[in-house]
Every structure is written in C-alpha cells, then in structure tokens.
Amino acid sequence: MTTRINMVIETIRGRIASGLLGEGDKLPSVRQCAAALHVSPATVVEAYDRMVADGVIAAVPKSGFFVARLASPPKGPAQNAPARPAEIDPFWVSRQSLDADAETEKPGCGWLPPDWMPQEALRRALRAAAADPVLLTLYGSTRGEPSLRRQLALAMAGEGLAVHPDQVLLTGSGTQAIDLICRLMLRPGDAVLLDDPCYFNFQALLAAHSARVVSVPYGPHGPDPAQFEAIVARERPRLYLTNSAPHNPTGAGFSPQIAHRLPAIAAAHGMVIVEDDIFADFVQQAPRMAVLDGLQSVIRIGSFSKTLSASLRCGYIMARAEWIDALCDLQVATGFGGPSPLSAAAIAHVLVGGQYRKHIDGLRRRLAGARADLAGQLGAMGLRVWGDPVGGFNLWCALPPGQDSARLAQACRARGVVLAPGNVFSPSQSAGAYLRFNAAQTSPRALRIMAEEMAVIE
Amino acid sequence: MTTRINMVIETIRGRIASGLLGEGDKLPSVRQCAAALHVSPATVVEAYDRMVADGVIAAVPKSGFFVARLASPPKGPAQNAPARPAEIDPFWVSRQSLDADAETEKPGCGWLPPDWMPQEALRRALRAAAADPVLLTLYGSTRGEPSLRRQLALAMAGEGLAVHPDQVLLTGSGTQAIDLICRLMLRPGDAVLLDDPCYFNFQALLAAHSARVVSVPYGPHGPDPAQFEAIVARERPRLYLTNSAPHNPTGAGFSPQIAHRLPAIAAAHGMVIVEDDIFADFVQQAPRMAVLDGLQSVIRIGSFSKTLSASLRCGYIMARAEWIDALCDLQVATGFGGPSPLSAAAIAHVLVGGQYRKHIDGLRRRLAGARADLAGQLGAMGLRVWGDPVGGFNLWCALPPGQDSARLAQACRARGVVLAPGNVFSPSQSAGAYLRFNAAQTSPRALRIMAEEMAVIE
Numbered sequence: 055m056t057t058r059i060n061m062v063i064e065t066i067r068g069r070i071a072s073g074l075l076g077e078g079d080k081l082p083s084v085r086q087c088a089a090a091l092h093v094s095p096a097t098v099v100e101a102y103d104r105m106v107a108d109g110v111i112a113a114v115p116k117s118g119f120f121v122a123r124l125a126s127p128p129k130g131p132a133q134n135a136p137a138r139p140a141e142i143d144p145f146w147v148s149r150q151s152l153d154a155d156a157e158t159e160k161p162g163c164g165w166l167p168p169d170w171m172p173q174e175a176l177r178r179a180l181r182a183a184a185a186d187p188v189l190l191t192l193y194g195s196t197r198g199e200p201s202l203r204r205q206l207a208l209a210m211a212g213e214g215l216a217v218h219p220d221q222v223l224l225t226g227s228g229t230q231a232i233d234l235i236c237r238l239m240l241r242p243g244d245a246v247l248l249d250d251p252c253y254f255n256f257q258a259l260l261a262a263h264s265a266r267v268v269s270v271p272y273g274p275h276g277p278d279p280a281q282f283e284a285i286v287a288r289e290r291p292r293l294y295l296t297n298s299a300p301h302n303p304t305g306a307g308f309s310p311q312i313a314h315r316l317p318a319i320a321a322a323h324g325m326v327i328v329e330d331d332i333f334a335d336f337v338q339q340a341p342r343m344a345v346l347d348g349l350q351s352v353i354r355i356g357s358f359s360k361t362l363s364a365s366l367r368c369g370y371i372m373a374r375a376e377w378i379d380a381l382c383d384l385q386v387a388t389g390f391g392g393p394s395p396l397s398a399a400a401i402a403h404v405l406v407g408g409q410y411r412k413h414i415d416g417l418r419r420r421l422a423g424a425r426a427d428l429a430g431q432l433g434a435m436g437l438r439v440w441g442d443p444v445g446g447f448n449l450w451c452a453l454p455p456g457q458d459s460a461r462l463a464q465a466c467r468a469r470g471v472v473l474a475p476g477n478v479f480s481p482s483q484s485a486g487a488y489l490r491f492n493a494a495q496t497s498p499r500a501l502r503i504m505a506e507e508m509a510v511i512e
Numbered sequence: 513m514t515t516r517i518n519m520v521i522e523t524i525r526g527r528i529a530s531g532l533l534g535e536g537d538k539l540p541s542v543r544q545c546a547a548a549l550h551v552s553p554a555t556v557v558e559a560y561d562r563m564v565a566d567g568v569i570a571a572v573p574k575s576g577f578f579v580a581r582l583a584s585p586p587k588g589p590a591q592n593a594p595a596r597p598a599e600i601d602p603f604w605v606s607r608q609s610l611d612a613d614a615e616t617e618k619p620g621c622g623w624l625p626p627d628w629m630p631q632e633a634l635r636r637a638l639r640a641a642a643a644d645p646v647l648l649t650l651y652g653s654t655r656g657e658p659s660l661r662r663q664l665a666l667a668m669a670g671e672g673l674a675v676h677p678d679q680v681l682l683t684g685s686g687t688q689a690i691d692l693i694c695r696l697m698l699r700p701g702d703a704v705l706l707d708d709p710c711y712f713n714f715q716a717l718l719a720a721h722s723a724r725v726v727s728v729p730y731g732p733h734g735p736d737p738a739q740f741e742a743i744v745a746r747e748r749p750r751l752y753l754t755n756s757a758p759h760n761p762t763g764a765g766f767s768p769q770i771a772h773r774l775p776a777i778a779a780a781h782g783m784v785i786v787e788d789d790i791f792a793d794f795v796q797q798a799p800r801m802a803v804l805d806g807l808q809s810v811i812r813i814g815s816f817s818k819t820l821s822a823s824l825r826c827g828y829i830m831a832r833a834e835w836i837d838a839l840c841d842l843q844v845a846t847g848f849g850g851p852s853p854l855s856a857a858a859i860a861h862v863l864v865g866g867q868y869r870k871h872i873d874g875l876r877r878r879l880a881g882a883r884a885d886l887a888g889q890l891g892a893m894g895l896r897v898w899g900d901p902v903g904g905f906n907l908w909c910a911l912p913p914g915q916d917s918a919r920l921a922q923a924c925r926a927r928g929v930v931l932a933p934g935n936v937f938s939p940s941q942s943a944g945a946y947l948r949f950n951a952a953q954t955s956p957r958a959l960r961i962m963a964e965e966m967a968v969i970e
Binding site for chain 2: 114176204230391
C-alpha cells in the first residue's frame, strides 16, 4: 500500500508544482481521486492525511481538502540560520548547532547524540507519567513536581549537602535557572564575573541583563584565588558564574583548595556564586562549592539536558530558602511556572528506577574512551588538548601556529561542519587559537574536512 | 500481592515512625526482610522500590537501602502556600490555585479540570512523538518544532491572516511569550497600557520589568476608543496588553469597530499591541486585531494550556519577521530554547489529526451549558454576571451590596476554597465588589461555603 500512497502524494504534489493546482484550490474528493488513480479510498485518505501533516494541504471540516495557502517567506532579515549574517558572536554556535539539518556535522555542539541517551527508559517513564490525568493536563505546583525535587534532595544528601525539597526550584532549563537568578539579583550595569574561557551563552545571557562582564583567567584547576580576590575587590561583581567540574569549555575541574577558597572570598565581599553544574554527573566526584559552602553564598544549578534529554526541558536551582521563594514568584510572574510536570515526573521516574545510575556509569566509561580517541586523532593533526579534562564530552584544543579558529569555523561551516571557535568562549577575545570539540559528535569526515581547510592556510 | 507489599511498607514505616530506624540507618537486606516477614523477596523488592519512589528510603548502589536523610524544613519565610503571608496581591490567586492540594476547591482558578481535556488523544500523540529519537532527546530548532509552526500558520490562514511559519516563535508558555516581548520592547519606567479589569498576572509580569502600569476602563465590548486614544496620547505607553475575546476576567469580546480602531490608534502613536488570545479557540469567531492589522502594530500570542494541556508548556508568538528574529535570539540567550520539541510535536499531532477541532467543538458546547448553569446558581445567591460573556469558562460577577471580595476570599481560603477576588484584576483597585468564577471548577459545595461566609457579614 505504501507505494500506492506515495503515488497519490506524488501525483498531487506534481499538480501543485506544475501550477495545475494553486494555493487555496480544492483537491478532488477522496472518491474522485480514488477513481481517477485506480486506488482504494483508504489509500487516498492516508495520502491526504500525510500531506496535511506535511503542511502541503489543509483539511477544512465539511468542505474538503485544499492546497495550503501559506504566506510567502517574510521580507526582512534572512530567515534561516545558514543565510544569517555570518558574524561570529556568542549566538553563532547556538544558532548553527540548533538549526542545523540532519546532514550537518556538529563537532562544536554542546550535547550528546540521541543514541547515547536511555531512550527506552525515557519512553517508559513518559508513559507512566502520562497515565496520570493530572500530570498530563495541569500546571503543577509553583516549585515544580514534588517527586523530582525529592529525588534531587536525596541525591544532594548523598553528596553530603542537606537540602530540603522546598529549597529546590524546578525551571525550564539550566539557562532559564541562571536567567531567573540574574533577574532577581542584577540591576543594569552590575558587574558579573566570568571565567575566561567560559560557556559562550553566559555572555549572551548577561548582555540581555545589561550586566558588565568582568573576567578572570581560568587555570588548569580553576581561577587563581589571589588574582580572583584582587578582581573581586576591585570590580565588586554581584555574581560569579562558573562550572565546578567539568568546566565548559575546558573539561577541567576545581582543585579542592580552589573550591574551598572561592566561596570564602565571595562571602567576604558580598558576592554570590552561581555554580552551574549541569555536567556534574559526568564525573564520579569532584569538590563542589555548593556542598562546601552549604548553600550560603553559593547557588547550585543543574539540568538533565546533557545526561538524559534536552527535549524534556528541565533544570533546577538549589539555594537559600528565601531566595527560592523570591525566584519561585518571579517564575510564576514571567512564565506561569517552570518545566512540564509531565517531563519532571518522567525524569523522577528514571532517577528512582536506578536506570539513571547505570546509564551514567556507562556514559562515563564511553566518554572516557571517546575523549582518548579524539585526543589522539586531533594530536595527529597538530592540535593539542589543553589541561587534563576530568570528564564530559568537551575537549579544548589549541590549533597549530598560524591557524585562526574563526576563519576555520567559517570555512568549515560552508562545507557543512559546525565548529566552536575559541573566541565565542572568551570575554577577553584571547582564545582565537582554540576550538572546543565534542568527543561524541566528531566524525572522521568532519576531521578530514577540517584538515583540508587547515591545509589551505599552510 | 498488593496486600503483602503494603504490609512490608507499613512495617518499615512503623519502625521509622517509632524511631527504631533513624535517618541514614540501613534497612534489612531484601532476603532478611523477606524471611522475617514471611513474604517473597519479590514482594520486598517492590515494597522497597515504592518507598524509594516516595522518598522514604534511598537506594545506594552496592550498599543497600537506607532511611532517607532529608534536611529539616529550611528556616526563613514559611514554605507552603497556605502558610505564606496572606496578603492578597497579584500572586495570591496563582499561588493558592497552583499549590492547592487535591481536596481544595478552586472556583477562582484559571484552567479546565483534567476530565475536560482529550486525554487519550494526548497520550497517543505523546507516544508518537516519543518514538522519534531526535524529538525524545535533542533541543530542537531555535524557533521551535516546525510541524507545529506549520499547523499554526495554516490555522491563521483559515482566519484570513497570511503568516509564514518562520514568523511563528514557540515559547514555553503564553506568559513566557509576553515576557520575551517585554524584554525586547520595554525599558524600566516605560508605560504599559492594561485593561481595568485585566488578567492579574499581567501586573506581576510588568512589575518584574519595572514598567509603569496605565489602565483604561474595559467596557462591555472593550475600551472606549476615544478614551483609549486620549490615554495613549497623554501617557505614551510602549505596549497595550489585552485579550480580544474572550477577555480575562470578563469573558467579553471586542466589537468589530473597537477591534478595528485600536490598532489604528496604536499605529498612529507608535504603540505596539500585544493581543494575548490564549482563549481564542473558545469562540467560533471574533474580530481579532492581529488579523485586521496584518501583524503590523499587533503581536499575537497563543498557547495550548487552556484547551489541551497546561502540562505540555507550549505557547507561541506571531509577529513581524524582524521581531521574531530578535525574540528568537533572546529566547536562546535566556532559556536556550523554548518549549519541549516533544510537547510541541505532540500538540501538532493532535492538531493534524482533526481531534482538536472535535474536542474544541465539544468544549464550546459544554462550556456554554456550564456558564448558564453557574450564572443561574450565582444569581440565586444575589450575584450578578457582568456583561455578556462570548465564550470560555470565566464569569465576572458583582457581589451583593456590602460584600467585599478580598474578605470573602480570605474567609473561604481558610475553609479550603480558592476564590479570585476582584481587585487582583484591577490596576485601579476598583473591583473589590467583584469575583471571577470558573464555570468548569465551581462545585455546589464551594458555593455553599461561599454562601455561609457571605451570610456572616449580612
């Protein structure tokens, strides 16, 4: 039957393409079409349904099927990512990675491919959650689904941090968590301290808050505490936004001494640390500022986008009770709630079932192998991995002398390969000789294209 | 087996309650417990799993099960909605409704109960979407799932508005859509025009933007155009935020003349109209400013929270192409994307299948009956429905002389009934004698309690 359905679809599409059927024209009725093309009415119904799903035609109740009357592409700035102004700014990697088609290679993207995720466990968990009419249809409570907040509190207890489930606020993503904190804590012009290099979207986010970015060099085990304190004393930043381990883009992690010192410096200067630890589960254990500090001067952020599913859109904040209250009200005012209760309950289901722990153990092993493989391949091409990544999928690599990562990223983009050039991560624009690679997303083909484009300059 | 599982759970819970097992203590192994209680190991495994899900105990891989070590409730402001400061502000109804337990009656809440929603269609659509590994695990494109944007563009074409799918941006909710627009268009201190009365959360949202609220009286068919223009000329608001039909809280709708005049006034004064039409599908047809204006001075907002599922967290914006570009970048910066691609694809699935149209037709009929019933019951209690609601579930009612809605709401809240008192909807605080009722959520019991509390004052 598939062949006949496709025949019907091709016939109708051909009539539209040739102009025999124009926008808004009525299609032949199911019976007419079946008779004309010598197929069964069921075949035509299925073909029309698929064309409705594709947006080619529209069904109008009691009238029939019509060629879809879509507006022409709007005038104004170009609409598709590849056609956009090609300036490399903090949005460049986001747009190029998120809007890429399935054929595009994305060694510069910041997430794992679908086949690294526990798909069957996610499907089972979603089915279980969707069976509950309340989870399926209603808004949920203002702090977010209690079963997930309880699991998060239990996981924190396992790390040695006593946190009540009411000190956890679920959000629509890790980024949204940071955005809420910025809304609560920042006024335009306030200084915010970032690592150099740091996750590129921190800069885009802070620009949306009209914050003044101040940066501190990120060393092999985090910022140098003396230099950090001098900058804090001089610039009086309201927030310091960072990842404990693995750090983005370097994959490095704080030493215990640095993780211990920074919250003390923050407390002394009235600065709040936002510890964005959405990669935390990629390392078995690492010193966490939120744990050492007991959530006094530190706010902890997390998400399941990197380890379970980015599509479920669920992040969280752990913080002092009075801050959570204020953030909760702010999230109601600006979003009428956080993540889908259905998504949050499904995530809780995966956590409870023990599948998450097994999945993460497997991910760590697989990623360690992938990082080693990629480091070897990159080394053979003359790239050098910076520092000693403690986990995760990111490798931060120095290019051979004479190479510029922005030029290389532009050249590779034109050939269907999205790279993450160093300066999008660098507030001081001093990382032009670096690229961030995703060990789970870098194919031999992408490396070959990159090598060819590197050869052009040599 | 259920009885035996419950027996195991009750036994363990009893030991915890009596202090025989304390926080962090190890539970007997599955084998020990099975032997001691004369049940099968499978029964104990199931019982322990349920207690893990309930957060009573925690599983530690390779070690066993432990009594959960949860922090005590944090100090500071009270944690639960009922215990919060009882001041009635724009957050009051949101908190009370969202955080209410299952026993609480919510005639003041702003959504339909689960059994009014097409649950089986939603479950099927979610299953279909979750079958796709990409939809299940990845972020999705920056504008949001293309299949839903296409369906929305087609639906608009049916209303007579040509909109390209790239002029549609999906967001995490209708509120989040308005929040993004405010972030793009407002600076602190800018004036924003609201109806009086209007949806209470508009005020909470604008407070988060430090906007200056200016209000215009809302008449039986919208604001009076002459008065509207005088206010616009005097106050120079940057935005006018409203609902065409049904209006929240009144359920009224713009006359064609008013819907035609307001965008012209906006254009003449450089003001943008945000038409929040998340209730639009509750009326078969109504004059829409976005359609009349062709999306020049008007931005259209929508959502599926009121008609399909609030849990799927999906809203949208239709606007000029260059505004959509800017809003899209802003959503990446502040949330790294909008709604779950899985949710969006599931919604598209329901729209394509024709189930949505049938569901909405049924909802309209059922709501018309429910509104008439409730209006009759309220009339018998001395309350008078304002205006002539054109659709939806809201009835805006004047209390008998001498009654104050804030006092009544406090008294009823203490008895487990959440009302929506008039002044939370009124920027000028002139609606103290009104209450908003949800025709799908107002039980005879809630009305009886309200009548008893009204009698106290008489």
